[in-house]
Amino acid sequence: EAQVTQNPRYLITVTGKKLTVTCSQNMNHEYMSWYRQDPGLGLRQIYYSMNVEVTDKGDVPEGYKVSRKEKRNFPLILESPSPNQTSLYFCASSPSGGILTYEQYFGPGTRLTVT
Amino acid sequence: GQQVMQIPQYQHVQEGEDFTTYCNSSTTLSNIQWYKQRPGGHPVFLIQLVKSGEVKKQKRLTFQFGEAKKNSSLHITATQTTDVGTYFCAGPYAGNQFYFGTGTSLTVIP
Numbered sequence: 001e002a003q004v005t006q007n008p009r010y011l012i013t014v015t016g017k018k019l020t021v022t023c024s025q026n027m028n029h030e031y032m033s034w035y036r037q038d039p040g041l042g043l044r045q046i047y048y049s050m051n052v053e054v055t056d057k058g059d060v061p062e063g064y065k066v067s068r069k070e071k072r073n074f075p076l077i078l079e080s081p082s083p084n085q086t087s088l089y090f091c092a093s094s095p096s097g098g099i100l101t102y103e104q105y106f107g108p109g110t111r112l113t114v115t
Numbered sequence: 116g117q118q119v120m121q122i123p124q125y126q127h128v129q130e131g132e133d134f135t136t137y138c139n140s141s142t143t144l145s146n147i148q149w150y151k152q153r154p155g156g157h158p159v160f161l162i163q164l165v166k167s168g169e170v171k172k173q174k175r176l177t178f179q180f181g182e183a184k185k186n187s188s189l190h191i192t193a194t195q196t197t198d199v200g201t202y203f204c205a206g207p208y209a210g211n212q213f214y215f216g217t218g219t220s221l222t223v224i225p
Contacts, residue, residue, distance in 0.1 A: 033213065040124070042203060043158065043215040050211060058212055090157060097211045101146060103160035104205075104213070 002027045004107035006091050012113045013081055021076045021110050023091030031097040032074040033058070033104065034066065036087040043090065049074055050097050081114040088112075121204060121216035129224050134191040136219035138204035145207060147180055147187045152218075153200045161189075161202075194223045 004025045013019055025032065033048040035058075045058030049068040063085055065077040074093075078085060088111050092104040118141040128134050138147070146165040150158040162171055164180035164187065171178045177190045187204055204216040 031211075035215070040217065042119075042121075042217040043205075045213050045215075048211060048213070056211065059214065092158075097207070101148070101163070101207045101213075103148065103163065104150075104158075106157040106159070109157050 002105070004091055004093050004105050006089075006107035006110050008110060009108060010111050012115065014115055015082055016080050019078050019081060019112075021078075021089060021091075021112070023074045023076065023107060024072050025074075025091075025093040025105070026072065027093060027095075027105065028071065029093035029095050029105070030071070031094040031102075031104075032068065033092045033094075034064070034074070034076045035090045035092065036060065036085075037090060037109075038087050046076070046089075048097065081112075083114050086112060086114050119204060119206060119214045119216040121202075121219050123219055124217065125220045125222070127222045127224060128194050130196060131193050134194050134198070134221055136189050136202050136204075136221075138187045138189075138216050140185045140206055140214075142208070143184050145184075147184075148205045149178060149187075149189055150203045150205060150215075151200050152203065156200075158203060191221075194221070196223050196225055199223050 007022045030051045034046040035043040044060045047066040049055045091107040094104045095102045148163045149161040152158045169180040175192045179188045201218045201220045203218045
């Protein structure tokens with residue numbers, strides 16, 4: 001089954017404790033992206049990747065890191081989480097980015113609480 | 116940065132009534148996408164519009180892309196309880212970055 005998976009689905013952590021949210025897709029998509037969703041603000045893009053070893057900042061990259069060592073995986077790293085990073089996070093993938101955009105497939109989401 | 120605004124933020128309708136959400140971008144878009152997110156779920160792609168003035172229909176849903184490619188709308192005819200959810204528009208900027216609208220949350224009262 002074609003899908004985007006994220007782990008963990010729920011996470012409660014404390015300020016400053018490094019964490020990683022994993023994202024994996026099995027559709028051989030080139031484009032992958034991370035979003036955070038907050039009430040009233042919609043989805044805001046954190047980072048995106050056009051292909052392996054190619055990553056770039058989205059609209060709200062502060063406090064986050066990503067890597068794209070393999071085509072299928074795109075982990076989101078919070079080196080020192082803070083309470084303002086409490087949010088619902090979605091990973092998404094698409095066949096490609098650029099001018100010819102395609103639909104994005106979203107993972108189930110990770111609800112993160114930082115206390 | 117870029118802005119994509121949607122109105123209204125919330126809409127409550129009686130089942131059978133029509134519903135419309137509007138999406139406005141601060142800059143011209145090469146294309147626009149629409150997504151639906153059910154409560155507790157993840158966004159799911161509905162449609163993509165590319166051409167200026169384009170109109171597409173999916174059963175009771177009608178999507179329009181403005182002539183200037185800066186605005187779009189989604190109209191649902193005769194809403195059903197299965198239409199409940201939040202509807203987002205989204206567009207690419209600088210080719211690679213994606214901006215989502217603020218979303219319209221639709222509640223359908225049976």
